[in-house]
Amino acid sequence: MQLFFQDLVNGILTGGILALVALGFSLVYGIMNIINLAHGAFIMLGAYITFQLFSSLHLDPFLSIPIAFVALFILGWIIQRYVINYVVRAPILTTFLLTFGLALLLVNVILLIWTGDTRSVTTSYSGANFDIGGITVPVVKLMTLIVALTIAAVAQTWLVATKMGRAVRATSMDVGAAQLTGVRVGQIYAIVYALSAGLAGAAGSLISVSYAFSPASADSFLIKGFIVCVLGGLGSVQGAVVGGLVYGIVETFASQYIGTGYADAVALVVLLVILIFRPSGILGKATA
Amino acid sequence: MKPRIFAFVAILAFVAFLVGPLSTPVRAADDVITFGAAVSLTGSLAKEGHLTQEGYDFWKDWTNAHGGMRVAGKTYKVDIKYYDDESSPQTAARLVEKLVDQDKVNFILGPYGSGSTFSAAAVAERKKVPMVEGNGAAEKIFNQGYRYTFGVLSPAKRYLEGIVEMAKAQHPAAKTLAVTASNDLFSVEVAQGVADYAKAHGVDVVYFAKYPENSTDVSAVVSAIKAAHPDIILNAGHTNDALLVHKGLKEQNVQALAYGYSVGPDTPDFRAALGRDADYVFGAAQWSDAVKYKGDKGFIASAAQYAAEFQKRYGHVPDYHNAESTAACLAFQYAMARAGSLDPEKVRDALAKLDVTTFFGILKFDDRGLNVFKPMVVNQIQNDNLVTVWPTDLAQAHVMWPTPLWANR
Numbered sequence: 001m002q003l004f005f006q007d008l009v010n011g012i013l014t015g016g017i018l019a020l021v022a023l024g025f026s027l028v029y030g031i032m033n034i035i036n037l038a039h040g041a042f043i044m045l046g047a048y049i050t051f052q053l054f055s056s057l058h059l060d061p062f063l064s065i066p067i068a069f070v071a072l073f074i075l076g077w078i079i080q081r082y083v084i085n086y087v088v089r090a091p092i093l094t095t096f097l098l099t100f101g102l103a104l105l106l107v108n109v110i111l112l113i114w115t116g117d118t119r120s121v122t123t124s125y126s127g128a129n130f131d132i133g134g135i136t137v138p139v140v141k142l143m144t145l146i147v148a149l150t151i152a153a154v155a156q157t158w159l160v161a162t163k164m165g166r167a168v169r170a171t172s173m174d175v176g177a178a179q180l181t182g183v184r185v186g187q188i189y190a191i192v193y194a195l196s197a198g199l200a201g202a203a204g205s206l207i208s209v210s211y212a213f214s215p216a217s218a219d220s221f222l223i224k225g226f227i228v229c230v231l232g233g234l235g236s237v238q239g240a241v242v243g244g245l246v247y248g249i250v251e252t253f254a255s256q257y258i259g260t261g262y263a264d265a266v267a268l269v270v271l272l273v274i275l276i277f278r279p280s281g282i283l284g285k286a287t288a
Numbered sequence: 289m290k291p292r293i294f295a296f297v298a299i300l301a302f303v304a305f306l307v308g309p310l311s312t313p314v315r316a317a318d319d320v321i322t323f324g325a326a327v328s329l330t331g332s333l334a335k336e337g338h339l340t341q342e343g344y345d346f347w348k349d350w351t352n353a354h355g356g357m358r359v360a361g362k363t364y365k366v367d368i369k370y371y372d373d374e375s376s377p378q379t380a381a382r383l384v385e386k387l388v389d390q391d392k393v394n395f396i397l398g399p400y401g402s403g404s405t406f407s408a409a410a411v412a413e414r415k416k417v418p419m420v421e422g423n424g425a426a427e428k429i430f431n432q433g434y435r436y437t438f439g440v441l442s443p444a445k446r447y448l449e450g451i452v453e454m455a456k457a458q459h460p461a462a463k464t465l466a467v468t469a470s471n472d473l474f475s476v477e478v479a480q481g482v483a484d485y486a487k488a489h490g491v492d493v494v495y496f497a498k499y500p501e502n503s504t505d506v507s508a509v510v511s512a513i514k515a516a517h518p519d520i521i522l523n524a525g526h527t528n529d530a531l532l533v534h535k536g537l538k539e540q541n542v543q544a545l546a547y548g549y550s551v552g553p554d555t556p557d558f559r560a561a562l563g564r565d566a567d568y569v570f571g572a573a574q575w576s577d578a579v580k581y582k583g584d585k586g587f588i589a590s591a592a593q594y595a596a597e598f599q600k601r602y603g604h605v606p607d608y609h610n611a612e613s614t615a616a617c618l619a620f621q622y623a624m625a626r627a628g629s630l631d632p633e634k635v636r637d638a639l640a641k642l643d644v645t646t647f648f649g650i651l652k653f654d655d656r657g658l659n660v661f662k663p664m665v666v667n668q669i670q671n672d673n674l675v676t677v678w679p680t681d682l683a684q685a686h687v688m689w690p691t692p693l694w695a696n697r
Contacts, residue, residue, distance in 0.1 A: 003515050006540075010507035108330065116334025118527040120535065120561040127538030127565060127694065136514075138539035211504055212531035212561065216332035216375065220504045255508035260499040261471055263508070 002134045007252045009135055015248025016145030017206055021221050022228035023152055023240040024199035030235015031172040031192050032088060037099040038079075040222030041106035042072055042197045046204020047213050048114050054121045054208075061121045061209045062143065068201035076197025080190045088189060103218065110215045120212040144206045149241070151202055155195070156237040168192060172235050231271050233284030242282050246270075321357060321630065323368045323620070324387030325397040326408065331375025332502060335527060335557065336609055337400040340423055342602055343613025344368055344397055347621075349601070350588070357621060360628040373399055380404035384411040384419075394630055395419070397616055400609075402426035402444070402474035409437040418636045420619045422612035425574075426473045430656040438639050438657040440615045440648065442664050444474050445481025447572040448522050450666040451548040452486050454570075454678040455520050458689040462545050466495035466518035468509050468533065470502075470525035478524035478550045494518050503532070510536035524550040531561050538565060538694055545690040546570055553669055554607045564672065568691040571667045571674075574608040575615075575648055578676035578684045579665065583646040586625070587618055594647045615648035622651070 025039045046068040053059040053067065079102065087094050128139040159165035170178040171188045179185055207213060207221070224247070232243020247267055254266030274282060325344060328337030348366050351357055356365045369391050373380035380399045387393045388411070396412050398405050398421020405424025412419035413434045421437065425444040429437065448467075455462035465486045469479035476498060483493045495516035499509050510533065513521055521544045523533045530552025537547065546568075552558045553571025577595035588594045594614070598606040619642060624630065627638035643652045649662040666678035668688060675685045 003511060006511045006514075007508055010511060014505050014507060111330055111334065116330070116338060117555075117557040118335060118531055118561065119557065120531050122535075122561060122563045122565060127535065129539055129541050131541075136540045141539065210535075212528050212535070214332065214335065214528060215330070216334065216502075217504065217528075220502055224504065251505070252508045255499065256512060260468075260497040260509055260512075263503075264500050 003256070006135050007256050008249065009137060011249030011252035012245060013138070013141040013145050013248070014252060015245035016141075016148040017203065017210065017244075018224055018228050018248050019241045019244025020148040020151060020199065020203040020206065021225040022232065022244055023155065023237060024196035024203070025222075025225040026229035026232070026234055026236070026240045027192055027199075028196045029229060031168060032189055033092070034084065034088070034095045034099065035092065035226075036193075036196065037096065037222065038102040038106060039196070039200055039225055040218035040220075041103045041110070042076070042200035043204040043207065043221050043225075044110055044213065044215060044218045045075070045106065046072055046201030047208040047217075048110055048119075048204070049201065050205040050208045051114075051119050051121055054123075061123065061205060062147065065147065065202050065205045068205045069198040070201075072201030072204075073194045073198035076194035077190055079197070080193035084193060085186065085189070103222075107215050107218050114215070116214055116216070118212050118214045119208070121208045123209065126209065141210050144210055147206060148203075151199065152237050152241050155199070159237065164188075164191065227267065227271055229281075231274060231281055233281030236283060239281055239283040246282065319356075319362075319364050321359075321364045321366050321395075321624075322391070322393045323366065323395050323397050323617075324371075324384070324391055324393030325368055326371045326373040326380045326383035326387065326399050326404070328375040328400045328404065329370075329372035331373075332528070333375040333401050333404075333526070335555065336423070336551075337372075337375070339555075339607065339609035340400045340613045341370065343422070343606070343610040343615075344617060346598055346601060346606075346610070347587075347614045347617035350597075351617075351621070357624065359624050359630060368397065369393055373404055375401070375404075377401075377403040377407040381407035381411050384408045385415070388415045388417050393417075395620055395632070395635070397421070397613075397620075398423055398439075402429060402477075403472060405429055405437075405439075406473060409434055412436045417632055418620075418639060420616045420639065422614075422616035423609065424474070426477050427658065428473060428477070430658040434657065436636055438619060438653050438659075440619055440651055440659050440662075441574055441612055442662050443481075443658055443660060444477035445484070446664055447478045447550045448482035448524065448548060449485045450572060450664050450678055451522065451546065451570050452482060452489065452491055452520065454666050454687060455546050456489065456491065458545075458687060460545065460690065462491065462519035464492045464494045464516075464518045465520045465522065466513045466516050466544075467493065467497075467522045467524065468495075468506075468513065469498045469523070470500075470529050471498045472501045472525075475524040475526075475529075475550065479522075482522060482524075491520075503529075506532050506536055507540070509533070510540050510542060513537070514540055514542040519545045520548065521546070522548045522550075525552075527552045527555055527558060530558060534562060534565065534569065541694055543693055547691060548572070548666075553667060554609075554674065556604060556607070559669060559672060559674075564697070566669045567671065567697070568688055569669045570677075571669075573665050573667050573676075574662075575611040576608065576665050576667055576674075576676045576682075577605065578682055579647075579649065580682060581645055581647060581649050583648075584622070584644045586621060588647055591647045611648050615646055615651065618644075618646050618648070619651050 233239030396419035530549035548570035583589035
């Protein structure tokens with residue numbers, strides 16, 4: 001029983017970071033209808049920024065989250081404004097190819113700057129943990145979960161309560177109608193893409209502390225983000241959070257009780273089953 | 289204007305395409321012996337791939353600086369043609385084929401990793417070009433009946449045996465073992481090998497699990513290890529796995545007498561990434577600069593001197609990936625000298641009969657092409673330094689035993 005609850009805790013903690021990984025991906029996918037294959041590379045950039053600030057300036061990784069966010073936000077803005085913008089209405093294969101190319105480019109730039117070494121940020125409090133009734137809770141992963149959920153809550157508030165956020169949601173519902181009411185869609189797209197990149201940067205910061213990473217990890221996180229956002233439902237903050245937590249828990253339990261080798265397979269079967277009964281994901285809007 | 293520039297560029301590209309093949313070198317321009325290698329310079333094994341390339345290049349530069357190679361009274365410069373296999377076995381196979389067919393290399397040096405080596409070996413066999421490899425230890429490579437592939441490594445199944453043997457000899461002695469493995473060709477053989485060894489030597493295997501390759505999270509595996517209360521915790525995987533598992537063990541406060549990894553502790557980034565948490569960790573190694581072999585004439589004879597010259601050249605101490613890659617080149621060097629020829633068939637036969645001692649250890653192959661004659665060593669990280677602790681006759685320091693509780697470090 002103790003193992004069961006330990007796995008539940010592990011699953012939720014893993015799910016928190018997955019939610020943040022998926023959040024930015026989901027926004028771009030849901031609102032701009034672009035499957036952004038460069039998202040994994042953005043996450044890695046965030047992780048490397050945090051790693052660099054930590055190793056050369058000894059900056060605490062949690063303090064570097066805003067820096068990674070802003071840096072990636074700016075990069076995302078530039079990429080949207082000067083690259084993606086030209087193909088935003090193009091068929092999905094075009095944006096697919098473009099973002100794939102961007103991903104290759106970014107990953108190889110990272111490789112040039114930071115080499116292929118496997119990195120991880122290890123602070124004085126890394127690995128600290130506390131015990132509740134025999135269940136060990138790692139402090140860093142708990143903090144990661146809290147930060148991830150806080151960021152998600154802020155993003156959700158922004159989408160619901162601000163004028164800009166409402167414009168974003170309007171654009172996602174109906175581009176034409178949004179334009180008619182005076183929403184500048186180009187600007188909305190730039191904001192959404194930049195925000196998505198910023199969220200990836202923040203996710204990268206958190207990953208650098210809890211996990212190990214190398215430039216090649218970009219793919220693993222991209223795929224996880226993709227699955228989670230399809231699982232939870234596209235384009236919504238709640239969808240990413242619920243999807244992340246469900247995926248984290250399913251993966252952990254599958255690994256423990258069905259066989260460590262089957263964790264991915266079981267998670268994908270669950271995805272399939274959910275998509276059969278709810279084609280738009282757990283919290284997705286029913287499509288016409 | 290724009291279309292015209294485009295057309296011009298297109299024509300240029302077309303011309304380059306036509307001329308390209310003409311300008312590539314033909315087979316063995318008289319006084320150069322060309323080796324070909326597809327190593328992982330990008331992708332998940334980029335780190336180890338770069339170490340492989342350094343090991344090859346060190347031999348090449350050393351040989352050329354010392355007058356080149358003499359084969360049958362003639363002096364040759366050596367050159368190595370590289371491609372990046374992007375850490376993908378399929379790509380490695382394609383590139384090795386290209387090295388033989390288009391680049392007309394004389395011989396093949398192995399890629400990094402058992403997966404890529406396995407697929408490259410099939411190509412070497414089909415093309416009848418000898419390949420010596422120093423970075424694929426899975427026995428599966430050598431159980432195909434291939435005649436043209438030779439590996440200078442101790443086989444995968446022996447990687448972690450030394451740690452169990454060492455742990456049994458300490459006080460308090462280890463009695464139980466947990467083994468986890470990344471589900472790849474090499475790691476599964478390592479894990480299976482050490483589990484079999486443990487059972488045969490009276491150590492209980494209380495937990496054994498394979499998890500998917502390139503996992504980003506292993507917390508479920510770690511909590512299962514914790515529930516099994518093993519004395520020794522071993523992981524077979526690559527550097528990424530070692531870091532993930534070790535961080536996870538500390539996070540979930542899993543205590544054991546010893547923690548060991550097949551790949552990781554040897555590379556400087558393991559210590560850089562973990563800081564003092566890396567202390568007390570055991571690592572298996574094909575080689576360390578503490579080994580005391582006295583090499584035959586023709587190359588740097590001792591491990592210590594190799595380490596010193598290597599550090600001068602690359603600015604870091606060589607780890608075993610560097611050394612085993614250099615050793616692969618040495619196998620060719622001695623075999624060619626013995627064959628007195630560059631003929632692939634004669635060099636292959638000389639490799640099969642090779643029996644030399646180098647700074648890396650003995651180079652001798654069984655009839656499958658596998659070097660089963662060289663032992664492994666066990667290293668431990670002590671106060672942020674990697675030292676050889678087992679076998680005792682090679683040890684630079686005493687084993688620090690047992691590993692203290694996480695809370696007391």
